[in-house]
Amino acid sequence: MKQISLFFLFSVFFQCSYPVKNQEQIESDRAFVFPPSDSPVFLCNQQAILATRSGQIEKAENAFEDCLRKNPSLVVTHLNRLRLYFLLEEYEVAKLKIVTESPKPNSTLYLSILEELQKSFRSEERVIVLDALSRLKGWELFAFEEMAKYYMSQGNLQFAASYWNQILEVNPFYEEALYGMIEIQSELGKWHTVLDYAKSLSVAAKKNKEFHFYYVKANFELERYSEALKWIQSASANEKSQITFLELWRDCLLLTKDQPNWEPLLPYYRKIKSQGYTIPESIFFPTMDPTNRELRKAIRSGRQ
Numbered sequence: 001m002k003q004i005s006l007f008f009l010f011s012v013f014f015q016c017s018y019p020v021k022n023q024e025q026i027e028s029d030r031a032f033v034f035p036p037s038d039s040p041v042f043l044c045n046q047q048a049i050l051a052t053r054s055g056q057i058e059k060a061e062n063a064f065e066d067c068l069r070k071n072p073s074l075v076v077t078h079l080n081r082l083r084l085y086f087l088l089e090e091y092e093v094a095k096l097k098i099v100t101e102s103p104k105p106n107s108t109l110y111l112s113i114l115e116e117l118q119k120s121f122r123s124e125e126r127v128i129v130l131d132a133l134s135r136l137k138g139w140e141l142f143a144f145e146e147m148a149k150y151y152m153s154q155g156n157l158q159f160a161a162s163y164w165n166q167i168l169e170v171n172p173f174y175e176e177a178l179y180g181m182i183e184i185q186s187e188l189g190k191w192h193t194v195l196d197y198a199k200s201l202s203v204a205a206k207k208n209k210e211f212h213f214y215y216v217k218a219n220f221e222l223e224r225y226s227e228a229l230k231w232i233q234s235a236s237a238n239e240k241s242q243i244t245f246l247e248l249w250r251d252c253l254l255l256t257k258d259q260p261n262w263e264p265l266l267p268y269y270r271k272i273k274s275q276g277y278t279i280p281e282s283i284f285f286p287t288m289d290p291t292n293r294e295l296r297k298a299i300r301s302g303r304q
Contacts, residue, residue: 105138
Protein backbone atom coordinates (compact mmCIF):
# COMPACT_ATOMS: atom_id res chain seq x y z
CA MET A 1 0.00 0.00 0.00
CA LYS A 2 2.84 2.31 0.90
CA GLN A 3 4.52 1.55 -2.43
CA ILE A 4 1.32 2.42 -4.33
CA SER A 5 1.01 5.75 -2.49
CA LEU A 6 4.61 6.66 -3.27
CA PHE A 7 4.09 5.71 -6.90
CA PHE A 8 0.96 7.88 -7.06
CA LEU A 9 2.73 10.88 -5.56
CA PHE A 10 5.67 10.43 -7.91
CA SER A 11 3.31 10.25 -10.90
CA VAL A 12 1.48 13.44 -9.92
CA PHE A 13 4.72 15.31 -9.34
CA PHE A 14 6.16 14.08 -12.63
CA GLN A 15 3.01 15.15 -14.52
CA CYS A 16 2.95 18.63 -12.98
CA SER A 17 6.59 19.32 -13.66
CA TYR A 18 6.76 17.84 -17.15
CA PRO A 19 8.32 20.50 -19.41
CA VAL A 20 6.15 22.06 -22.09
CA LYS A 21 7.16 23.80 -25.27
CA ASN A 22 8.65 27.26 -24.69
CA GLN A 23 8.27 26.77 -20.93
CA GLU A 24 10.86 29.38 -19.96
CA GLN A 25 9.21 31.98 -22.19
CA ILE A 26 5.77 31.10 -20.80
CA GLU A 27 6.97 31.45 -17.19
CA SER A 28 8.31 34.96 -17.81
CA ASP A 29 5.67 36.18 -20.27
CA ARG A 30 4.11 39.53 -19.37
CA ALA A 31 1.27 39.65 -21.87
CA PHE A 32 -1.21 37.75 -19.70
CA VAL A 33 -3.68 40.18 -18.13
CA PHE A 34 -5.57 39.73 -14.86
CA PRO A 35 -9.11 41.16 -14.94
CA PRO A 36 -10.19 43.46 -12.07
CA SER A 37 -10.31 41.67 -8.75
CA ASP A 38 -14.07 42.29 -8.46
CA SER A 39 -14.70 40.63 -11.84
CA PRO A 40 -16.76 37.41 -11.70
CA VAL A 41 -14.01 35.68 -13.68
CA PHE A 42 -11.01 37.02 -11.79
CA LEU A 43 -10.42 33.75 -9.96
CA CYS A 44 -10.64 31.44 -12.98
CA ASN A 45 -8.36 33.74 -15.01
CA GLN A 46 -5.90 33.78 -12.12
CA GLN A 47 -6.01 29.99 -11.88
CA ALA A 48 -5.53 29.65 -15.64
CA ILE A 49 -2.55 32.01 -15.76
CA LEU A 50 -0.84 30.41 -12.77
CA ALA A 51 -1.45 26.94 -14.22
CA THR A 52 -0.02 28.09 -17.56
CA ARG A 53 3.13 29.43 -15.93
CA SER A 54 3.64 26.22 -13.98
CA GLY A 55 3.28 24.08 -17.09
CA GLN A 56 -0.15 22.63 -16.19
CA ILE A 57 -1.60 23.24 -19.63
CA GLU A 58 -4.71 21.07 -19.40
CA LYS A 59 -5.66 22.72 -16.11
CA ALA A 60 -5.10 26.14 -17.69
CA GLU A 61 -7.30 25.29 -20.68
CA ASN A 62 -10.10 24.08 -18.43
CA ALA A 63 -9.88 27.23 -16.31
CA PHE A 64 -10.08 29.51 -19.35
CA GLU A 65 -13.07 27.57 -20.68
CA ASP A 66 -14.73 27.93 -17.26
CA CYS A 67 -14.13 31.70 -17.44
CA LEU A 68 -15.70 31.88 -20.89
CA ARG A 69 -18.75 29.91 -19.77
CA LYS A 70 -19.27 32.43 -16.96
CA ASN A 71 -18.69 35.50 -19.15
CA PRO A 72 -18.21 34.75 -22.88
CA SER A 73 -17.97 38.44 -23.83
CA LEU A 74 -15.03 39.39 -21.60
CA VAL A 75 -12.22 40.44 -23.92
CA VAL A 76 -9.42 39.81 -21.42
CA THR A 77 -10.21 36.10 -21.16
CA HIS A 78 -10.12 35.68 -24.93
CA LEU A 79 -6.80 37.52 -25.04
CA ASN A 80 -5.33 35.32 -22.30
CA ARG A 81 -6.51 32.08 -23.91
CA LEU A 82 -5.10 33.21 -27.25
CA ARG A 83 -1.79 34.02 -25.56
CA LEU A 84 -1.62 30.51 -24.13
CA TYR A 85 -1.93 28.86 -27.54
CA PHE A 86 0.37 31.41 -29.16
CA LEU A 87 3.17 30.72 -26.68
CA LEU A 88 2.68 26.97 -27.16
CA GLU A 89 2.75 27.53 -30.94
CA GLU A 90 -0.62 25.79 -31.15
CA TYR A 91 -1.88 28.20 -33.77
CA GLU A 92 -4.44 25.90 -35.37
CA VAL A 93 -5.94 25.11 -31.98
CA ALA A 94 -6.37 28.84 -31.36
CA LYS A 95 -8.03 29.26 -34.76
CA LEU A 96 -10.30 26.29 -34.19
CA LYS A 97 -11.54 27.82 -30.93
CA ILE A 98 -12.54 30.99 -32.80
CA VAL A 99 -14.13 29.13 -35.71
CA THR A 100 -16.10 26.94 -33.29
CA GLU A 101 -17.42 30.04 -31.52
CA SER A 102 -18.50 31.40 -34.93
CA PRO A 103 -18.70 35.11 -34.08
CA LYS A 104 -21.24 37.01 -36.14
CA PRO A 105 -19.91 39.41 -38.80
CA ASN A 106 -18.80 42.71 -37.25
CA SER A 107 -19.10 41.21 -33.77
CA THR A 108 -18.16 43.95 -31.31
CA LEU A 109 -16.41 41.34 -29.18
CA TYR A 110 -13.99 40.29 -31.91
CA LEU A 111 -13.53 43.82 -33.18
CA SER A 112 -12.55 44.76 -29.61
CA ILE A 113 -10.17 41.78 -29.42
CA LEU A 114 -8.49 42.87 -32.67
CA GLU A 115 -8.27 46.46 -31.43
CA GLU A 116 -6.66 45.40 -28.15
CA LEU A 117 -4.16 43.20 -29.96
CA GLN A 118 -3.20 46.11 -32.20
CA LYS A 119 -2.87 48.53 -29.29
CA SER A 120 -0.64 46.11 -27.39
CA PHE A 121 1.53 45.37 -30.47
CA ARG A 122 0.57 41.69 -30.52
CA SER A 123 0.57 41.66 -34.32
CA GLU A 124 1.25 37.97 -34.88
CA GLU A 125 -1.62 36.98 -32.61
CA ARG A 126 -3.83 39.44 -34.47
CA VAL A 127 -3.02 37.65 -37.72
CA ILE A 128 -4.00 34.33 -36.09
CA VAL A 129 -7.41 35.78 -35.18
CA LEU A 130 -7.86 37.30 -38.65
CA ASP A 131 -6.94 34.05 -40.36
CA ALA A 132 -9.56 32.25 -38.29
CA LEU A 133 -12.18 34.91 -39.05
CA SER A 134 -11.44 34.67 -42.78
CA ARG A 135 -12.89 31.15 -42.64
CA LEU A 136 -16.25 32.44 -41.42
CA LYS A 137 -19.00 33.75 -43.68
CA GLY A 138 -19.30 37.53 -43.54
CA TRP A 139 -15.78 38.08 -42.20
CA GLU A 140 -13.80 37.15 -45.31
CA LEU A 141 -13.21 40.50 -46.99
CA PHE A 142 -12.55 42.32 -43.73
CA ALA A 143 -10.03 39.67 -42.62
CA PHE A 144 -8.27 39.52 -46.00
CA GLU A 145 -7.93 43.31 -46.10
CA GLU A 146 -6.52 43.50 -42.57
CA MET A 147 -4.02 40.71 -43.27
CA ALA A 148 -2.98 42.35 -46.56
CA LYS A 149 -2.34 45.64 -44.76
CA TYR A 150 -0.31 43.83 -42.10
CA TYR A 151 1.93 42.12 -44.65
CA MET A 152 2.29 45.38 -46.59
CA SER A 153 3.54 47.02 -43.39
CA GLN A 154 6.03 44.15 -42.98
CA GLY A 155 7.29 44.51 -46.55
CA ASN A 156 6.05 41.03 -47.45
CA LEU A 157 4.63 41.94 -50.85
CA GLN A 158 4.03 38.34 -51.90
CA PHE A 159 1.76 37.59 -48.94
CA ALA A 160 0.04 40.97 -49.21
CA ALA A 161 -0.68 40.42 -52.91
CA SER A 162 -2.17 36.99 -52.21
CA TYR A 163 -4.74 38.51 -49.82
CA TRP A 164 -5.53 41.49 -52.07
CA ASN A 165 -6.08 39.04 -54.94
CA GLN A 166 -8.46 36.92 -52.87
CA ILE A 167 -10.54 40.07 -52.35
CA LEU A 168 -10.44 40.97 -56.05
CA GLU A 169 -11.60 37.48 -57.00
CA VAL A 170 -14.79 38.22 -55.07
CA ASN A 171 -15.06 41.92 -55.92
CA PRO A 172 -12.90 43.07 -58.89
CA PHE A 173 -13.53 46.73 -58.06
CA TYR A 174 -12.75 46.66 -54.33
CA GLU A 175 -11.07 50.03 -53.89
CA GLU A 176 -8.62 49.23 -51.09
CA ALA A 177 -7.47 46.05 -52.83
CA LEU A 178 -6.86 47.91 -56.10
CA TYR A 179 -4.78 50.54 -54.30
CA GLY A 180 -2.87 47.78 -52.52
CA MET A 181 -2.11 45.94 -55.75
CA ILE A 182 -1.14 49.09 -57.63
CA GLU A 183 1.29 49.98 -54.85
CA ILE A 184 2.84 46.51 -55.00
CA GLN A 185 3.16 46.57 -58.79
CA SER A 186 4.75 50.03 -58.60
CA GLU A 187 7.26 48.71 -56.07
CA LEU A 188 8.06 45.83 -58.44
CA GLY A 189 8.38 48.18 -61.42
CA LYS A 190 5.68 46.40 -63.45
CA TRP A 191 4.43 49.53 -65.16
CA HIS A 192 2.04 47.97 -67.69
CA THR A 193 0.31 46.16 -64.82
CA VAL A 194 0.21 49.43 -62.87
CA LEU A 195 -1.71 50.98 -65.77
CA ASP A 196 -4.18 48.08 -65.76
CA TYR A 197 -4.93 48.59 -62.07
CA ALA A 198 -5.08 52.37 -62.57
CA LYS A 199 -7.80 51.87 -65.20
CA SER A 200 -9.85 49.85 -62.72
CA LEU A 201 -9.30 52.49 -60.04
CA SER A 202 -10.46 55.27 -62.34
CA VAL A 203 -13.82 53.45 -62.38
CA ALA A 204 -13.90 52.10 -58.81
CA ALA A 205 -12.40 54.93 -56.73
CA LYS A 206 -14.97 56.61 -54.50
CA LYS A 207 -13.31 57.26 -51.13
CA ASN A 208 -9.88 58.10 -52.55
CA LYS A 209 -9.70 59.56 -56.05
CA GLU A 210 -5.97 60.28 -55.98
CA PHE A 211 -4.97 57.59 -58.47
CA HIS A 212 -3.56 59.97 -61.10
CA PHE A 213 -0.03 59.69 -59.68
CA TYR A 214 0.09 56.05 -60.76
CA TYR A 215 -0.92 56.93 -64.34
CA VAL A 216 1.75 59.63 -64.38
CA LYS A 217 4.44 57.42 -62.83
CA ALA A 218 3.79 54.41 -65.09
CA ASN A 219 3.68 56.48 -68.28
CA PHE A 220 6.81 58.33 -67.23
CA GLU A 221 8.71 55.08 -66.66
CA LEU A 222 7.46 53.80 -70.04
CA GLU A 223 8.74 57.06 -71.61
CA ARG A 224 5.24 58.15 -72.61
CA TYR A 225 5.76 61.69 -71.42
CA SER A 226 2.89 63.31 -73.34
CA GLU A 227 0.46 60.77 -71.88
CA ALA A 228 1.89 61.43 -68.41
CA LEU A 229 1.35 65.18 -68.85
CA LYS A 230 -2.26 64.55 -69.86
CA TRP A 231 -2.93 62.71 -66.59
CA ILE A 232 -1.17 65.46 -64.63
CA GLN A 233 -3.77 67.92 -65.87
CA SER A 234 -6.56 65.66 -64.58
CA ALA A 235 -5.09 65.40 -61.07
CA SER A 236 -6.52 67.21 -58.07
CA ALA A 237 -4.78 70.16 -56.40
CA ASN A 238 -4.06 67.94 -53.42
CA GLU A 239 -2.23 65.38 -55.58
CA LYS A 240 -0.25 68.12 -57.29
CA SER A 241 0.81 69.38 -53.87
CA GLN A 242 2.69 66.14 -53.09
CA ILE A 243 6.45 66.38 -53.61
CA THR A 244 6.73 63.07 -55.50
CA PHE A 245 3.98 64.17 -57.89
CA LEU A 246 5.54 67.59 -58.41
CA GLU A 247 8.94 66.05 -59.13
CA LEU A 248 7.40 63.84 -61.81
CA TRP A 249 5.61 66.81 -63.34
CA ARG A 250 8.83 68.80 -63.43
CA ASP A 251 10.80 65.91 -64.95
CA CYS A 252 8.17 65.32 -67.65
CA LEU A 253 8.53 68.96 -68.71
CA LEU A 254 12.32 68.82 -68.61
CA LEU A 255 12.29 65.80 -70.92
CA THR A 256 9.86 67.29 -73.43
CA LYS A 257 10.64 71.03 -73.55
CA ASP A 258 13.86 73.01 -73.96
CA GLN A 259 12.49 75.94 -71.98
CA PRO A 260 9.78 74.63 -69.63
CA ASN A 261 7.22 77.04 -68.24
CA TRP A 262 7.25 76.59 -64.47
CA GLU A 263 4.36 78.94 -63.75
CA PRO A 264 1.69 76.21 -63.46
CA LEU A 265 3.86 74.35 -60.91
CA LEU A 266 4.79 77.30 -58.70
CA PRO A 267 1.62 77.46 -56.53
CA TYR A 268 2.06 73.79 -55.58
CA TYR A 269 5.80 74.17 -55.00
CA ARG A 270 5.16 77.15 -52.71
CA LYS A 271 2.55 75.20 -50.77
CA ILE A 272 5.05 72.38 -50.23
CA LYS A 273 7.72 74.90 -49.25
CA SER A 274 5.38 76.45 -46.68
CA GLN A 275 5.16 73.00 -45.07
CA GLY A 276 8.92 72.83 -44.52
CA TYR A 277 10.41 71.79 -47.88
CA THR A 278 13.92 73.27 -48.03
CA ILE A 279 15.22 72.90 -51.62
CA PRO A 280 15.36 76.39 -53.19
CA GLU A 281 13.24 77.22 -56.20
CA SER A 282 16.34 77.88 -58.37
CA ILE A 283 17.53 74.32 -57.78
CA PHE A 284 14.17 72.56 -57.94
CA PHE A 285 13.39 74.23 -61.28
CA PRO A 286 16.64 74.13 -63.32
CA THR A 287 17.03 75.94 -66.61
CA MET A 288 17.79 73.97 -69.76
CA ASP A 289 20.78 76.00 -70.96
CA PRO A 290 23.58 74.38 -73.05
CA THR A 291 25.68 73.68 -69.94
CA ASN A 292 23.22 71.18 -68.46
CA ARG A 293 22.01 69.22 -71.47
CA GLU A 294 23.17 66.14 -69.59
CA LEU A 295 20.29 66.74 -67.20
CA ARG A 296 17.84 64.85 -69.42
CA LYS A 297 20.13 61.88 -69.56
CA ALA A 298 20.51 61.94 -65.78
CA ILE A 299 16.74 62.11 -65.27
CA ARG A 300 16.16 59.12 -67.56
CA SER A 301 18.88 57.02 -65.96
CA GLY A 302 17.73 57.99 -62.47
CA ARG A 303 14.19 56.77 -63.14
CA GLN A 304 15.21 53.38 -64.51
